[in-house]
Amino acid sequence: xNAAGTVILSFFRDSCREAVEGWNRFWFTPANPxxxxxxRIFAGAMLLYTHLVWTIDLQAFFGPHSWISPAVNxxxxxxxxxxxxxxxxxxxxxxxxxSIFDIAKQPSQIWAVHIVALVTFALxxxxxxxxxxxxxAWVFAVSYVQRAQGALFGLDQINTxxxxxxxxxxxxxxYSLDSWLTRRKNPAAPAFEPSTSANIAIRLIQLHMCVIYMxxxxxxxxxxxxxxxxxxWGGVANLEYQSLDATWLAFWPHLSAFLSHLTVYWExxxxxxxxxxxxxxxxxxxxxxxxxxxxxxxxxxTFGLIMLVGNLAFVSPDAVRAxxxxxxxxxxxxxxxxxxxxxxxxxxxxxxx
Amino acid sequence: MTSPLAISLGRTFRPxxxxxxxxxxxxxxxxxxGPSHLIRYELEFDDGRETVRGTFPDIKEHWxxxxxxxxxxxxxxxxTQVVRVEPTPPPGVEPGTxxxxxxxxxxxxxxELSRAILASYAQHLMYVHGAARARLFGIERRYPMPEEVxxxxxxxxxxxxxxxxxxxxxxxxxxxx
Numbered sequence: 036x037n038a039a040g041t042v043i044l045s046f047f048r049d050s051c052r053e054a055v056e057g058w059n060r061f062w063f064t065p066a067n068p069x070x071x072x073x074x075r076i077f078a079g080a081m082l083l084y085t086h087l088v089w090t091i092d093l094q095a096f097f098g099p100h101s102w103i104s105p106a107v108n109x110x111x112x113x114x115x116x117x118x119x120x121x122x123x124x125x126x127x128x129x130x131x132x133x134s135i136f137d138i139a140k141q142p143s144q145i146w147a148v149h150i151v152a153l154v155t156f157a158l159x160x161x162x163x164x165x166x167x168x169x170x171x172a173w174v175f176a177v178s179y180v181q182r183a184q185g186a187l188f189g190l191d192q193i194n195t196x197x198x199x200x201x202x203x204x205x206x207x208x209x210y211s212l213d214s215w216l217t218r219r220k221n222p223a224a225p226a227f228e229p230s231t232s233a234n235i236a237i238r239l240i241q242l243h244m245c246v247i248y249m250x251x252x253x254x255x256x257x258x259x260x261x262x263x264x265x266x267x268w269g270g271v272a273n274l275e276y277q278s279l280d281a282t283w284l285a286f287w288p289h290l291s292a293f294l295s296h297l298t299v300y301w302e303x304x305x306x307x308x309x310x311x312x313x314x315x316x317x318x319x320x321x322x323x324x325x326x327x328x329x330x331x332x333x334x335x336x337t338f339g340l341i342m343l344v345g346n347l348a349f350v351s352p353d354a355v356r357a358x359x360x361x362x363x364x365x366x367x368x369x370x371x372x373x374x375x376x377x378x379x380x381x382x383x384x385x386x387x388x
Numbered sequence: 389m390t391s392p393l394a395i396s397l398g399r400t401f402r403p404x405x406x407x408x409x410x411x412x413x414x415x416x417x418x419x420x421x422g423p424s425h426l427i428r429y430e431l432e433f434d435d436g437r438e439t440v441r442g443t444f445p446d447i448k449e450h451w452x453x454x455x456x457x458x459x460x461x462x463x464x465x466x467x468t469q470v471v472r473v474e475p476t477p478p479p480g481v482e483p484g485t486x487x488x489x490x491x492x493x494x495x496x497x498x499x500e501l502s503r504a505i506l507a508s509y510a511q512h513l514m515y516v517h518g519a520a521r522a523r524l525f526g527i528e529r530r531y532p533m534p535e536e537v538x539x540x541x542x543x544x545x546x547x548x549x550x551x552x553x554x555x556x557x558x559x560x561x562x563x564x565x
Contacts, residue, residue, distance in 0.1 A: 088458075095516070100516075107501075111501055131407050260420055285534035285537035335453075335457065
């Protein structure tokens with residue numbers, strides 16, 4: 036083989052090796068669970084609140100005489116009744132949609148499920164029996180979503196996404212009653228034991244957030260209003276959404292257009308610009324007014340807040356711990372106080388959250 | 389229009405998407421802001437009671453805000469979400485061709501589903517109030533452009549509101565156990 040062939044072969048060999056190493060580092064480096072624990076508290080609280088609000092209209096949305104009847108709900112969840120669609124389906128038209136409410140159909144059964152679900156979400160928030168409770172929380176979250184098709188919006192998408200990944204990782208390893216009980220029994224037990232599952236869960240949330248923003252952004256590229264700078268106006272001028280009057284933006288057309296363009300580009304390029312360490316704080320900084328703006332001006336407080344919870348996946352565990360310590364006026368544990376496994380975490384780019 | 393690749397991937401991974409409840413999650417938030425939709429209803433009784441009138445969502449009745457938003461999504465769902473098939477055939481799809489027939493069947497199935505959703509809303513309202521008949525009206529509210537607001541137009545200006553009769557629905561007999 037000539038010299039050029041050797042160089043090319045060597046390049047591809049090194050690239051493959053680096054790609055495999057990078058892949059393993061990205062997914063399987065044990066991570067401090069502080070960020071995941073904090074996401075569990077906020078997501079658990081949002082799941083609890085979301086389902087507490089369902090309580091007011093429980094039978095109206097989940098009962099036999101609900102807004103969307105069980106029969107209509109099943110119809111809209113199945114493939115269209117068109118022979119060509121069913122013939123082309125790889126699974127013979129079979130539905131894989133499931134919900135506890137397929138079994139619990141009577142008002143008393145629905146109430147029983149609802150009470151257990153509320154207790155489950157409360158336990159997830161405080162982190163008691165988290166491993167089991169996280170699985171149950173996901174089961175309940177999906178069950179409600181599949182039964183209430185037609186009354187859903189972005190909040191429910193993020194709720195179920197976060198519930199799924201909280202189930203994957205050791206979300207109760209810190210900031211939880213589980214960890215408190217463990218350390219009460221064994222004071223030497225580390226408060227923030229790094230784990231691979233915590234890293235995998237955080238990575239999945241991060242990637243999912245990138246996918247969400249990418250589609251939200253490129254979807255807006257199709258809309259004419261986002262090109263002519265009135266996209267944001269369409270949100271604030273919608274009387275049904277409006278919770279705080281922002282029609283003063285009509286007098287500031289350049290500001291309105293700038294915010295519209297910023298929204299689109301921030302969303303579309305989030306999946307790229309959130310990864311470099313230098314840009315990440317700026318991307319997160321923009322996320323705060325953007326989502327709080329949706330919360331305050333468009334009345335979607337829950338949606339705005341849960342999107343910020345999703346963004347929390349990009350905040351490093353060290354920053355989470357420092358913030359918690361500052362809030363509770365406690366000195367953060369020094370690195371020397373951490374277990375050896377925590378100190379051995381690689382400091383490479385891919386290992387950082 | 390969806391690409392053939394996206395359709396094939398969607399078909400292949402449908403079991404996973406449905407199990408984890410992501411089958412309709414396009415993550416398309418406010419792609420193109422448009423008018424908002426409400427439903428006005430009139431409920432009539434056979435026992436001589438006066439007609440009950442109302443609208444949903446109702447910001448005064450539906451509190452907290454999340455509860456209001458759930459009812460708002462119901463009306464938006466009936467008007468927009470469920471119409472996943474364009475009202476006119478895609479360019480180049482001529483009547484009499486297999487593609488046109490396919491589009492027509494899909495469109496019909498979606499229209500029937502929209503109708504079933506409205507009927508479901510009507511049945512719910514009649515069940516709650518004990519009414520015999522429900523008449524539904526769709527309200528569409530467009531929003532004014534910035535220059536109109538600068539000129540003094542208000543968001544709630546009635547000129548931006550249009551109403552459409554959606555139908556009369558008779559109460560079904562309650563056969564639930």
